Amino acid sequence: MMLAIFNAAGLMSVSPTVCGLPCFAIRDIKEGLQMGQRSSQLPPELAELAVQTGLSSSDLRRWYKQFRKDCPSGKLGLPELTRLYSQLFPGGEAAEFAGRALRALDANGDGSVDFAELAGALGSASRAAGWERRLAWAFNVYDGDGDGFISRHEMLSMLQSVYRMMGWSEKNQKDKSTAGATSGGQGEEARCSCMTPEEVVSRLFEVADVDGDSRISLEEFTEAARNDPSILSLLQTEG
Structure with a gap:
């Protein structure tokens, strides 16, 4: 329980x-x-x-x-x-x-x-x-070190630990991506579930790192989620 x-x-x-x-x-x-x-x-x-x-x-x-x-x-x-x-x-x-x-x-x-x-x-x-x-x-x-910012390394490390816990492998993601394309799954959720951790981080920083300093503040994180709800889908991981 x-x-x-x-x-x-x-x-x-x-x-x-x-x-x-x-x-x-x-x-x-x-x-x-x-x-x-x-x-x-x-x-x-x-x-x-x-x-x-x-x-x-x-x-x-x-x-x-x-x-x-x-x-x-x-x-x-x-x-x-x-x-x-x-x-x-x-x-x-x-x-x-x-x-x-x-x-x-x-x-x-x-x-x-x-x-x-x-x-x-x-x-x-x-x-x-x-x-x-x-x-x-x-x-x-x-924010792994608690400094008030999320770096690319922190986000990538966190996502990789989640993917490993869920038994993720690049082959599994490719198989899932192929299956999604075959079934016509073109939605944002389906697309996000087929991305690698590196691709997720790149997309998140593209959207949220407004000042381009290679780190995301809480304000940037909140504003990005408010303006582009799809970034929440990027952080959802399915087995």
């Missing part, structure tokens, strides 16, 4: 639409999370999280119970994250992406993710957070 929670945080895919953390919905956020009778009041720490994140009390209660069930220590480290992503993508290499997910979720930098940090990501990824906040969360995922 932790997979459903992580999908909700946008960390099962790459598109800013679900990330708010694109998204990457592989599984309905509420699937399998019915935990029986609910108490009438939240524990104080969860009530505070509800205020901070804007998430509903019922969702927080269910997710917290499942989190503690699957993670009795209350902390998710790199081994646990790698296992979770490996379960979802058994044919790929999940360790690198798990490390990037850890960096994005680990707000206090202690090398692990507790429930408060996960709830913060869920709050940023929810539709209630608003479009710009969700894009800002997606931007943070790609």
